[in-house]
Amino acid sequence: MRGTVSAADATLLASRALLGVVARSVSSALEVVTLPQFRVLVILSGSGPMRMGALAEHVHANQSTFSRSMDRIVAGGWAQRSTSPDSRREVLITLTDTGRALVDEVTEHRHREISTILERLTPSERESVRAALELFAIAADEYSVEELLVLGI
Amino acid sequence: MRGTVSAADATLLASRALLGVVARSVSSALEVVTLPQFRVLVILSGSGPMRMGALAEHVHANQSTFSRSMDRIVAGGWAQRSTSPDSRREVLITLTDTGRALVDEVTEHRHREISTILERLTPSERESVRAALELFAIAADEYSVEELLVLGI
DNA sequence: CGCTATGTATGTATAGTTGCAAGTGTTGCC
């Protein structure tokens, strides 16, 4: 009973540290795309090609808003429009190699930095961190991942 | 050696869960202020009254950009301008009660949700999560908190 | 074939961020 820091406080603290990691990993991408744009790339990276309408719905944007946002994403070379094989009125959006690379770069940056942090721990500490975080992730998992989009993760 | 998930992967997973918590907690605030504006409020909440120039530097914004952004923050009633007692050319920005309440509300929301998640664990699990996250936070701590601002945390 | 529903794009409008350059007021030093 020596800990003056409650579990919730420790979690908040750790969440700040993790957010630092995330923020740094994303910040390089934010030099070339905006946060709303990056959100779209992340979704595409996770789901594969997607219709305009579905994509707009995922980011909770108006169709017209999204259409013009996509103009800019396409103009930037991050994604492509193409007619769906199913229906000629549907427009499929696909990540370009450049777009995918941007997302991957952020993910790798994040993974690298987390690894660096964990390397400062002893193997047994590392193992207990792993187990604890797994526990936490499972306990938290009943929440949907949808809201992550607010921050473009 | 039964874990198929590396410590780094477990951390990434947990970070997603934590980010979900953060995203949800911030999203209510984003209905009344923008993310850049919320960043400013968070800084003020952590630092107390601050000069325009220093504040602008903290968010890496141009002075002119920031001056007008602050116009809107003040107009929204989230913060106040006042002349510094030190020098009449310096303008101090102070959070209003409303502004502080907005930031506090987000923090409390986050804390509440984390507590809820932790309550699903047994006391001993909770204790190990606490210890592990504390370890992680310390290991991560050599990084500055500055970059958190990218995401407005 | 024609009508309606569906999927996107455009017209129009507002609000916010951003930056460069120039202007206003204040301080401090010679």
Added chain:
DNA sequence: GGCAACACTTGCAACTATACATACATAGCG
């Protein structure tokens, strides 16, 4: 007192996000 440096604001301009209403093209059904 005058002049340079400093702190902030304003003029101007471009770009992004956002939304409502409307137009356009395609699909599907009777």
